[in-house]
Amino acid sequence: xxxxxxxxxxxxxxxxxxxxxxxxxxxxxxxxxxxxxxxxxxxxxxxxxxxxxxxxxxxxxxxxxxxxxxxxxxxxxxxxxxxxxxxxxxxxxxxxxxxxxxxxxxxxxxxxxxxxxxxxxxxxxxxxxxxxxxxxxxxxxxxxxxxxxxxxxxxxxxxxxxxxxxxxxxxxxxxxxxxxxxxxxxxxxxxxxxxxxxxxxxxxxxxxxxxxxxxxxxxxxxxxxxxxxxxxxxxxxxxxxxxxxxxxxxxxxxxxxxxxxxxxxxxxxxxxxxxxxxxxxxxxxxxxxxxxxxxxxxxxxxxxxxxxxxxxxxxxxxxxx
Amino acid sequence: xxxxxxxxxxxxxxxxxxxxxxxxxxxxxxxxxxxxxxxxxxxxxxxxxxxxxxxxxxxxxxxxxxxxxxxxxxxxxxxxxxxxxxxxxxxxxxxxxxxxxxxxxxxxxxxxxxxxxxxxxxxxxxxxxxxxxxxxxxxxxxxxxxxxxxxxxxxxxxxxxxxxxxxxxxxxxxxxxxxxxxxxxxxxxxxxxxxxxxxxxxxxxxxxxxxxxxxxxxxxxxxxxxxxxxxxxxxxxxxxxxxxxxxxxxxxxxxxxxxxxxxxxxxxxxxxxxxxxxxxxxxxxxxxxxxxxxxxxxxxxxxxxxxxxxxxxxxxxxxxxxxxxxxxxxxxxxxxxxxxxxxxxxx
Numbered sequence: 001x002x003x004x005x006x007x008x009x010x011x012x013x014x015x016x017x018x019x020x021x022x023x024x025x026x027x028x029x030x031x032x033x034x035x036x037x038x039x040x041x042x043x044x045x046x047x048x049x050x051x052x053x054x055x056x057x058x059x060x061x062x063x064x065x066x067x068x069x070x071x072x073x074x075x076x077x078x079x080x081x082x083x084x085x086x087x088x089x090x091x092x093x094x095x096x097x098x099x100x101x102x103x104x105x106x107x108x109x110x111x112x113x114x115x116x117x118x119x120x121x122x123x124x125x126x127x128x129x130x131x132x133x134x135x136x137x138x139x140x141x142x143x144x145x146x147x148x149x150x151x152x153x154x155x156x157x158x159x160x161x162x163x164x165x166x167x168x169x170x171x172x173x174x175x176x177x178x179x180x181x182x183x184x185x186x187x188x189x190x191x192x193x194x195x196x197x198x199x200x201x202x203x204x205x206x207x208x209x210x211x212x213x214x215x216x217x218x219x220x221x222x223x224x225x226x227x228x229x230x231x232x233x234x235x236x237x238x239x240x241x242x243x244x245x246x247x248x249x250x251x252x253x254x255x256x257x258x259x260x261x262x263x264x265x266x267x268x269x270x271x272x273x274x275x276x277x278x279x280x281x282x283x284x285x286x287x288x289x290x291x292x293x294x295x296x297x298x299x300x301x302x303x304x305x306x307x308x309x310x311x312x313x314x315x316x317x318x319x320x321x
Numbered sequence: 322x323x324x325x326x327x328x329x330x331x332x333x334x335x336x337x338x339x340x341x342x343x344x345x346x347x348x349x350x351x352x353x354x355x356x357x358x359x360x361x362x363x364x365x366x367x368x369x370x371x372x373x374x375x376x377x378x379x380x381x382x383x384x385x386x387x388x389x390x391x392x393x394x395x396x397x398x399x400x401x402x403x404x405x406x407x408x409x410x411x412x413x414x415x416x417x418x419x420x421x422x423x424x425x426x427x428x429x430x431x432x433x434x435x436x437x438x439x440x441x442x443x444x445x446x447x448x449x450x451x452x453x454x455x456x457x458x459x460x461x462x463x464x465x466x467x468x469x470x471x472x473x474x475x476x477x478x479x480x481x482x483x484x485x486x487x488x489x490x491x492x493x494x495x496x497x498x499x500x501x502x503x504x505x506x507x508x509x510x511x512x513x514x515x516x517x518x519x520x521x522x523x524x525x526x527x528x529x530x531x532x533x534x535x536x537x538x539x540x541x542x543x544x545x546x547x548x549x550x551x552x553x554x555x556x557x558x559x560x561x562x563x564x565x566x567x568x569x570x571x572x573x574x575x576x577x578x579x580x581x582x583x584x585x586x587x588x589x590x591x592x593x594x595x596x597x598x599x600x601x602x603x604x605x606x607x608x609x610x611x612x613x614x615x616x617x618x619x620x621x622x623x624x625x626x627x628x629x630x631x632x633x634x635x636x637x638x639x640x641x642x643x644x645x646x647x648x649x650x651x652x653x654x655x656x657x658x659x660x661x662x663x664x665x666x667x668x
């Protein structure tokens with residue numbers, strides 16, 4: 001066990017995987033010499049060489065397209081897109097190619113590719129270093145979308161993503177990269193894709209959240225001694241329907257918290273799933289606490305990202321309904 | 322065919338044997354016959370859609386002739402003659418066109434979007450040029466795993482305007498990968514003439530990336546073969562990627578969904594003297610390699626084969642509707658399983 005932060009945890013996990021599987025190729029902008037702008041791939045170039053840790057030209061479409069060709073033909077690329085905001089030139093490759101190769105070939109080809117990318121605000125990155133785009137990917141069958149909220153899950157989910165035969169969008173909440181340390185095993189372990197974590201047992205209200213919002217939610221309920229059931233989804237696609245319905249039926253009061261904008265976000269899907277399958281258990285309307293439906297602002301970003309106050313307002317609203 | 326025995330044993334050009342020339346001619350006739358058959362089948366509602374390759378047979382056949390078995394080909398959706406020359410049987414082509422239960426892809430894709438892995442083809446998708454970045458990844462993988470062979474990819478003139486094309490050239494040149502890019506410039510991207518597609522000469526588009534290029538006569542078998550040879554040699558020797566522009570002509574429409582009369586006057590028509598197949602036919606006749614009986618017999622045989630094959634393949638039942646939920650993931654998630662049950666129940 002080591003007390004490490006998420007960057008260290010991801011770095012160690014990558015290192016362990018690369019040491020055991022020569023098919024793994026890391027590629028992306030500045031991932032080699034620089035070790036990635038957030039240092040997640042630090043020192044891997046020195047250890048594994050330029051053939052396995054590739055500093056690519058500045059073209060996201062080329063990175064993802066090339067990585068998918070590698071994955072189709074026997075390699076295990078782990079591609080990094082420097083900021084999730086910059087993934088969109090490769091969106092066609094992700095949606096029309098990578099997500100559909102297995103399907104369109106009747107299962108004759110697959111794309112076991114991991115795309116790591118930091119997402120979310122809180123680092124004063126303005127419009128183009130702050131977005132939370134998980135809903136774009138979660139709308140596409142054929143992709144797996146995960147996001148860890150702590151160093152332990154980051155490492156374990158990365159191993160599961162590497163082992164997946166399906167393409168994985170691995171969203172790293174950049175604000176949490178160095179925000180906290182936790183105990184992480186020194187040997188390889190997995191966190192199962194598709195399984196949520198119950199972070200806190202409670203009876204009065206359910207809070208369903210993931211990624212960057214998890215520490216904010218935990219802090220709010222702990223400080224205010226809310227008797228809350230807290231779910232960290234960990235996987236956004238396919239999300240853990242069992243955990244969602246179990247908690248909704250248990251408390252009858254649901255608050256969903258994510259940093260991404262509200263309209264047609266992941267919270268909308270969770271709300272609909274609960275409304276379709278557990279409406280009889282509900283004692284209050286489902287309430288979403290989300291980023292606003294505006295581009296991510298540079299000034300006042302602290303008002304964009306849901307904070308403890310907004311989360312508590314929502315909790316009190318459903319508790320007092 | 323009895324006529325073959327009487328053929329004069331002389332090379333047409335260089336090391337091309339009479340047998341190779343005749344085989345190429347037969348493939349071309351078969352491809353043209355197949356194209357016409359499928360267009361008719363589309364009009365009768367038997368096949369949903371088609372992108373004919375009429376007019377582009379020679380560059381496609383020449384490409385397949387020069388490719389080795391271990392070479393990996395990323396073709397595009399207008400490459401019928403390429404598939405046939407590489408040995409893909411008519412039966413498998415019809416299975417895909419019809420989307421029947423024998424189709425390797427389980428009826429998931431529109432006609433002409435093949436994945437003939439057994440013949441070392443990759444998989445075809447509709448977005449133009451989007452296969453090109455994959456070719457460099459495949460080439461990287463082949464080099465890394467020390468596999469023999471090069472990667473060959475074909476695409477139209479329209480594709481050279483896409484970001485994917487430039488992304489692929491960027492990566493192929495930076496990593497010096499063995500990719501042979503072959504643009505089948507047929508003059509048209511649906512209704513847009515190549516002159517409006519780009520001001521550049523397509524074979525020079527690689528120059529900015531340090532990739533050599535050349536233009537070849539894609540309407541002539543001999544011209545295509547001799548033009549491609551240098552490009553194949555260059556890529557095989559490990560010097561890096563190469564860009565060929567094969568100038569050809571799309572005799573038919575873009576697809577069965579458009580009428581070219583709306584935007585152009587046909588410069589080359591099926592069976593006219595400029596038709597690439599007619600040109601090869603005239604050459605073979607002139608050199609005494611074949612006679613007119615052989616030509617007639619070849620065409621009749623092609624028609625018979627195509628007619629017979631389609632009739633047979635039409636008897637194969639469609640896939641199970643419930644199979645549409647398979648292969649989205651390695652194993653269906655709860656979402657596909659639930660939706661599958663939903664479809665089952667509402668039936």
